[in-house]
Amino acid sequence: MTDARFERTRAIVYQAVSQVLVAEGLVGLTVDRLAAESGIARSTIYRNWPDLAALACEAFDELMHQESLDLGADPREELHDYLADYARRLNDPTYTAMLVALIEGSWRDEAFAEVHRRAFSQTRSRAGSILRRAQKEGLIDIRLDIAQCVEDLVAPFLYRRVVTQNRITPRQVDELHARLVKRWTPSEK
């Protein structure tokens, strides 16, 4: 298969993965179902993606990183853009349905849990590098632990969207941003 043809195949298979996960969750994810949904031969799917857990995470990862915003240059703006982009992704029902299906799968399946941990540590390291830059530029108190700041940054919207199932409004983005910047700013003393 040429690279261009493989890219097309991959896009179609990823699309099928997200349709199956949204409609049925991980239990619906079988090679037969993906072949039926995508029109791609079962043998092609088997050959390229022998591990369906890894395929589900790849497809999610693709969705997660597509159309990523250019983040602002100033660390305060960069944090705001990061939160706005995160809210936009969580507000996409396909994204959140896939996220929830992956979390659920990783609680029942160890092979899945490992792929999931890898994907999430990438997300955390992206947020972490934004926060470390902000710390370097004096927006975040040097004594604060970056892992804790990552949790402060991502936990509220995740809870609001995944558990209480409310959409995140632009005003909530502004409010969380203002609250975190205030909390993290080095004190005057």
Added chain:
Amino acid sequence: MTDARFERTRAIVYQAVSQVLVAEGLVGLTVDRLAAESGIARSTIYRNWPDLAALACEAFDELMHQESLDLGADPREELHDYLADYARRLNDPTYTAMLVALIEGSWRDEAFAEVHRRAFSQTRSRAGSILRRAQKEGLIDIRLDIAQCVEDLVAPFLYRRVVTQNRITPRQVDELHARLVKRWTPSEK
């Protein structure tokens, strides 16, 4: 059926629900499967629990409220005990596997989502009344929004346990408690 016999039946059915949810998630939850797992007749299950989504939430609710601690009398202690109890529940793999299965189900199934919203609004109102008492007794700044405080209270551990899948340590309970009390205390000015 006498009340005592019904109580026994109910306990056995709830136990079967949690076993099925932990092993297979919501998709495994059928009357046939519950009958096989529990030894209770299908007709008894049908008659008492015509709605399996509601049954799953009932069983979860039972698990959620069992062995609830007596909370401390002082609002500061009461908050600490609430967090410690919440951490203890989240650290129980059965509890969290069920929680995740319910969240996942409610993203794909509207009937389920409604039952889930009802269960979660009970949890939030319990946390809310503890926080309102603390606000009345001067531990929480009167200007703070209680719904926001509930989110501050429950989101971090939920994220840590459900998404990153780490256990919550007693030290993390103490740290979150100290951080929240400090953040919520009315300022001197």
